[in-house]
Amino acid sequence: MPEPTTETRGRTGKPVLLLACGALAREVLALVEMNGWTHLDLHCLPAKLHLEPARIPDAVEEAVTRMRDAYDRVYVLYADCGTGGLLQARCDALGVEMIAGPHCYSFFEGNATFAAHDDEITSFYLTDFLVRQFDAFVWKPMGLDRHPQLRDQIFAHYETLVYLAQTDDPALDGAAEEAAARLGLAYERRSTGYGDLAPFMARAAQM
Template structure:
């Protein structure tokens, strides 16, 4: 698969959204596009279509709720079901409240780090990993765009110890077994001055949530 555009946005013009009877629309974070498409293909969920919102909304979580609401409104009339593939993602419960108001379901969990590892497993580790900084496949690939540059470390590397001084390790939650990504994740840890831990999670609770949604129809 070719790389996503810089804003990591997939829209109707980029995907075959075949609305109709029995079809499910997944409204998702652009950071999850590859994983969702892989699961759809692997499981033959031909009745599921995907529309991704810009991954960079994670830099402005207050905008996620409005973007999801607008996407649901645009597509409600042409789909039997809509499923929101976001966790809370820094919205402070507002996204769940909006989904409840709109009558659509969403992925459970505080963020993608939790549901990739499995929400229960992540919660069990939470107290011991309060000083861990997490990366997924997407964030390893987009480390400069989503971590290094937004935090100003490209211009002011001296800020590193101030921003990451309370972290002790970088945990790479890998969705795929990719030696190149593993090497890049190690480099990310080195750049941040953190110890490195590799943890293969696969798709975790994301796979379970999509399977449950796919089997509803």
Template sequence: MQRAEPEKVLVIACGMLAREILAVKERLGLDHITLTCLPAELHYRPDRIPDAMDAAIKTARAQGYAAIFAGYADCGTGGMLDRVLERHGVERMDGPHCFAFYQGEARFAAVEEADMTAFYMTDFLCRQFDAFFMKPLGLDRHPELAQDFFGNYEKVVYLAQTDDPSLEKVARDAAEMLGLAYEKRMTGYGDLEPALARLSTRS
């Protein structure tokens, strides 16, 4: 008996996850998944995520997509994203944010309290450190402002999706510049991989 092909699924994700989702898709052979992304900058304007997701889902439905998955956690929306997704019958990643699901929910729960003063970095944030932090905050021109922006942090925690020395150097240099302790955790793709793999069971 011929095995049924998985249902086509559109993943609407945060732009900060694009590279990682594509890497998981290739590694697992998830050819039935199509990816579209909302701007990564919304990570810093979570109040805008629900409306952007609502519009993206409506567009996808108009294009004929029946199965849609949100490549987001709550991401600081305070439950507003869930209200949009529930209205459309769309599921999302479990957890409060990508820093949690990269580590795995159980592991994150175990370190959450100790990480209250941690400044998290990921592969994406290492690649985009200048664009997302140095230039917008003016630290490239006024590094003395670092204490104003990061004075409440005690450590930089690099959640590494890949073992890339050039990215780790960015994280280490950031910790040194900010005068913070440094810690690397090799997380890989965490809960992102099994979440996408489960989409292949749809038929």
């Protein structure tokens, strides 16, 4: 990223760091461009850390410790993401703020709205990223490419695939509906946009 100008730096003359899950890269960059937040620098950790959530707190701590001196402030664009509260505790110890929510499905729909769906334990969620990366992050990690007969066991208690759409893209809609069919689930699409990610980043952008 180009060296920030005087007009695009944070309060201390340094830019602001957004340390994010790689699964959020497109959305974060879209919001940066949309709002002209040129003083926000994005650094992504590998999205595949989600396949081993226990590794996320250490990866976040290493990146914050290594990079924070170059920045005015650091914001962590991870929800809990299966760490059982360990990531929040680590961020608190580091003195950095992370976005609220149990996972990105929740903050994309809006945490309050998602929490109200307490009857959706039979729903399986995808975001734009997961639709694009369905094979890499769902089909293959679950072994369905090698053992397709496992599908009916793994998804025996699911009824609906819910696509939480950040964008209006007919190609993604089609891919999400195809994913639902591959999993043997009914299909539902909800247009969420960026949900709670947008106001969180707006607060991070304040100088």
